[in-house]
Amino acid sequence: MFGIYLKRELGRRKKAALVIALGLALGIALVITVDSVSAGMQQAQDKVLKSLYGLGTDMTVTKARTAPGSGSSQGPSFRFDAKSSSTSTQSSDRVMTQGGQALKSSLVAQVAAQKGVAGAVGALSLNVTKVDGSFTQGKAQSSGGDTGGGPGAGGGSGQPQVQGGGADFNVNSYSVAGVDVTDQDLGPLAAMKITSGRTFTAAQTDAKVAVVSKSYAKEKKYKVGSTFKISGTKYTVIGIATPDSSESTTDVYLPLKQAQTLGDAKNKVTTIYVKATDSQQIAVVKKTIQSNISGTTVTTSSDLASTVSGSLSTASDLAAGVGKWLSVAVLAAAFLVAALLTSSAVSRRVREFGTLKALGWPSRKVTRQVVGESLVNGLIGGALGIALGLVAAYTVTAINPKLTAQLGGTGGGPGGGMGGGPGRQSASNTMEIALSAPVSPTTIALAVGLAVAGGLIAGAMGGWRASRMRPADALRSVS
Template sequence: MFLTYLRRELSQRKRQTLLVAVALGTSIGLIIVVNAASGGIGDAQKTVLSGLYGIGTDISVTKNVQPNQDGRGFAFGPGNTDAAGGSTLSQTRLTVPIFSGTFDQQTLAQISHTKGVAKTAATLKLNQITFKGNIAAAAQDPTAPRDPNSQRRGFGGGNFNIDMTSIEGVDTSDSKVGPLSGVNIDKGRNFQASDANSTNALIDSTYALAQKIVVGGVLSVNGTDFTVVGTVSSASATPETSSNLYIPLAQAQSLSSNPGVVTNIYIAADSSSNTAAVQKAIETLVPDATVSSQADLAKNLSGSLSSASSLVNALSKWLSIIVLLVAFLIAILFTSSGVTRRIRELGTLKAIGWKTNRIVRQIMGESLVTSFFGAIIGLVLGIAGIFIVNAVAPTLSASVARPGRFGGGGPGGAGFQPPDGGFQPPAGGFGGRGTGFGRAAANATTLKLHIGMNLSTLVLAVAIAILGGLIAGSYGSWKASRLSPAVALRSVA
């Protein structure tokens, strides 16, 4: 009788059953799509950020310094003087980037032992700047008259090339954290632990193409030849990796005369929920360092990806709550009004001997089956929504600040302007210290939004629908259980 009565109730009261099921189903479907979109946008963010940050990295630690601190800068020694009084230069410098500070071994060890830190990877970022060419005598004279066209003093008669290669010394034994965690090996192989003291190198595929270097080729770093064993590209939408060349950390420290120091520390927390606590602990430990998490980096994102992320993050929380509350309310109200409308029916059943728990079971059963229909409708709507979003595949643009590159100079002349920096030759000629390589550049990329179906979300959605049925059924049952048959029968007499 339970099933017969249940089936008859639901089929005879189709409109109410359908309305409650559709209300629950719509909310469940919306939750599935919004959460899937949230996941898809999160994945898109990770894809964009991973190229800069490393896929397994939760926190990065760097240090900013003023340009002339530590005696670093853009300085070359005097060249050979030619017959016209000009200088002929061919010099290479391998230095830590102008704005980058360094960490010693002790700081690295302290960070490694901070509570919540699962793994660290340290790198030494270097710039190798090669200056080749001739600077005319006038260009070196700080008292020379200004060029009437450029208004710059001197600096007009040289003919030179400046090449800069960004080099990163990395731990060759483990690439799960750090810059190499977010790269693909295009050709050749990755580093191995045995490469620690070798002169093997990995090269960025884009840089390798520009420089026409292939696996097996040789590159000179501060006078030492390195053999390219592999080419790498970013796993993100932008193929370029964070440096042009990767060499073993010990070699980078030795060649740049920076024994035991590093510029970047990449950290994997033991749990994603610990990231904030670890970040705070390291900020306390190294107050002059810049400690950035994925979340901080994500804040630097701009473009439609960022807007979509903000929108979906807000939506996934509040929309889900509001829609669920409305759906639950509808289910409760309809179940409650159903009990009120059936007061004579339920009172009669009590009068003829139906126990209260049997009536409660009947109402709970009807409510649960209705919510089950709601769950099916929700799944269908949710999956259809995901398919539609993926079929439309909206294009999202993202722009994120990333370390600047300095690609190499052209022939000398006034008004040299590097592609993504802000190089300003100092007044008074080129022989002094330089300042102002661009620190960062906006790197724009686009990607198609793809949202995936998450089994746990689908299961959760069904569970929420059933929960809605349970709540509505419980309320209806509570009303029915309090029903006195005498009052119920009297109320319709």
């Protein structure tokens, strides 16, 4: 009886039911859209952080670089030999550690021994500035000549002047990371995927081999088997790597011992990559390391996330702030409108409910009828809202808008220390991320819950109004 009457009454009031369902649908669709876009932005930010830290890395340990003393120069300097030939091609490499102050390699084992640390590896960040070109020797010529005055006319001769000559040099700057080849699950190479050739083996701790990023290999036209020199040492490319996300901030990867030799930093590292035993205890592990190993700076992914700016950060703030509050406001308005429309519909059914009560229907049965109708309206609105939300999320993913993420420096940490060096720092610290809007089962479940809640709220208000009607009201409404 309840189901038959419910179906008949909903069929008689299709327009009113559709209006209530659409109101709830718009609110639910907005919630789904905002939630999915927020999830996409979180994924985009995770990609940025993974490109800096590496997969599985929870924090890094560095040490801030001390200020240079008075009279000391931290800038690169180059010296070239003077040669007698008119044209002389020369080349010089300047290798400098970058990022924070160099740490003793023994600190890696000390960090790994701290409570809550699952593993730790060291890495050395270098910047190589290569200057090559040639000098051209000028020629001395006299600027004076015969004045045509004959003997005794005082023919003059000017000072000789050097004409021609000069210098033509190219400057190429790129970043190098020294990798602990015995443990590549942490550190700079962890976020890279070998797309050509192979990675280092555990036996190549001091081998003259290199893995280069895909972008740098394309720029220099390197392929597996190509060779290049750094400060006179020849290295063979054994692999070309592509970042799992975003772009690589390092051009060349070398075994750690080779990088230490190039940078004159024997038994030194600039960054220690750390993985915690429990991701929920990262803050505790950070505090433990800082208290037990003085002078170090521990940077977690959440610390680094606070330095991300650009359109990604702006859009994320809008979605988390304005977007969520807007969806809450629209959803509350949709619930209120549904409740008011249901209450208004009950007011127009005075004769019907009054007659039912006169025939013996108790108030609870009338209330159940109104709540049942509202619940069906809510479920219809939920289905429409889920459909609209999925369409909106799919549209965002199909458009695939690009957002930029600018990474601020974090002392000597990966955000600043693993950049591309002079002339490339700004470019390497700005990344372009494609935004998607994934819809999770949790979001769908939330939408169903909101639909049921909306129907119950509207039904409760309408049912309360219907329960207060008396059979006499139906008689007074008869014209």
